[in-house]
Amino acid sequence: MPLCRAIGGLVAVVLVYRLLLLLGLPSSTVLAFSAVPGLAIGLGASKLLGNLFAGLSIQTDRPLRVGEFCRVGDNLGFVTRIGLRSLELETLESRVTIPNSVVDEATIINFSRRGLPGNSSPMQGLELRLDLEGDWSPFQLEEVVERAQLSEIPIGIAYGTAADQLARVPELMRAAVEQDPQLRCGACRLERIAAFSYDHVLEFSSSHTNHDAFEDSLHDLNRRVISTLEAEGIEIPFPTQTLMLHNN
Numbered sequence: 001m002p003l004c005r006a007i008g009g010l011v012a013v014v015l016v017y018r019l020l021l022l023l024g025l026p027s028s029t030v031l032a033f034s035a036v037p038g039l040a041i042g043l044g045a046s047k048l049l050g051n052l053f054a055g056l057s058i059q060t061d062r063p064l065r066v067g068e069f070c071r072v073g074d075n076l077g078f079v080t081r082i083g084l085r086s087l088e089l090e091t092l093e094s095r096v097t098i099p100n101s102v103v104d105e106a107t108i109i110n111f112s113r114r115g116l117p118g119n120s121s122p123m124q125g126l127e128l129r130l131d132l133e134g135d136w137s138p139f140q141l142e143e144v145v146e147r148a149q150l151s152e153i154p155i156g157i158a159y160g161t162a163a164d165q166l167a168r169v170p171e172l173m174r175a176a177v178e179q180d181p182q183l184r185c186g187a188c189r190l191e192r193i194a195a196f197s198y199d200h201v202l203e204f205s206s207s208h209t210n211h212d213a214f215e216d217s218l219h220d221l222n223r224r225v226i227s228t229l230e231a232e233g234i235e236i237p238f239p240t241q242t243l244m245l246h247n248n
Contacts, residue, residue, distance in 0.1 A: 047101070051085045054100035058082060068112035072103055151204055151218070155188075155225065156197035158237040165234055166190075166198060172232060173202045176224040180217055182207045196239045 059082060064070045066079050070089070075098065077091035087103050089096045098106075157169060170188035177185040186203035193199075202225075208214040229236060 047099075048085065051100040054104035055082070055084050057104055058087070058100060063108045064110050065112075068110055070111065071107075071109040072098060073106040151206065153202040153204075153222070153225070154191075155200040155202055155229075156194070156236055157200060157229075158197060158235040161198070161234055165232060168232070169200055169234070172228050173200070173225065176228050177202070177204050177221060179224060180221065182213075183217060183221065197237050 058064075064072075064079050064082075066082060068079050069077070070079055072087070072089060075089050075091060075096050077089040077096065079087065080090045080095070081088040083100075086097050086099050089098065155169075155173070157166060169190075173188040174185040177183050184205050184207075186205060188200055188202045191199050191201045204221075206214050206217065208217060226236075
């Protein structure tokens with residue numbers, strides 16, 4: 001659209017020039033009059049022309065597109081319009097209009113992911129920085145990141161389970177996770193010997209693109225865990241307690 005407008009303006013100037021010649025004005029006079037608009041443009045419309053050419057550059061290089069989530073300078077939001085003179089961002093607080101010349105010179109960070117399949121939902125990324133109180137070692141920070149990336153399922157195994165069955169629990173849980181191609185098993189470990197059971201923790205990560213799909217996958221995984229343990233004769237115990245009474 002900006003290119004069409006520029007071509008339309010050029011055609012209009014040529015038509016006016018031809019019209020003046022057809023009216024009988026000498027070409028030297030027409031050229032003299034044409035210098036006046038050029039001088040006016042040079043004095044008063046330099047910013048407009050700068051925005052025009054910057055808009056053409058943005059639409060040619062396409063560092064951002066309508067609907068994408070971007071940071072332009074200090075402004076962060078969704079691109080709602082790329083016009084001939086300016087660009088509009090929809091931020092959390094308001095709608096921001098930025099001249100194209102400013103956009104062309106600013107640092108643009110595009111958080112949107114391109115190249116996804118046509119039936120995939122658009123994905124946005126956002127850098128999030130958290131201020132952690134206290135002194136954290138590199139090992140502790142690595143554990144925090146790992147906890148954020150992995151999901152965990154606690155699994156209790158009854159005390160009556162044989163040693164060989166107990167040793168096969170990690171292998172069985174890995175097989176249950178990997179039946180879903182979008183899940184990846186991290187580890188299955190015996191975390192502690194609790195009051196009522198041998199408590200295992202199953203860690204896995206997901207590549208699902210939305211939360212509902214992940215919840216459905218987690219539902220199916222829980223059912224596979226139950227059926228796998230049942231097929232192997234491994235019991236998930238109920239919490240029990242024995243009360244001993246002594247008569248004095």
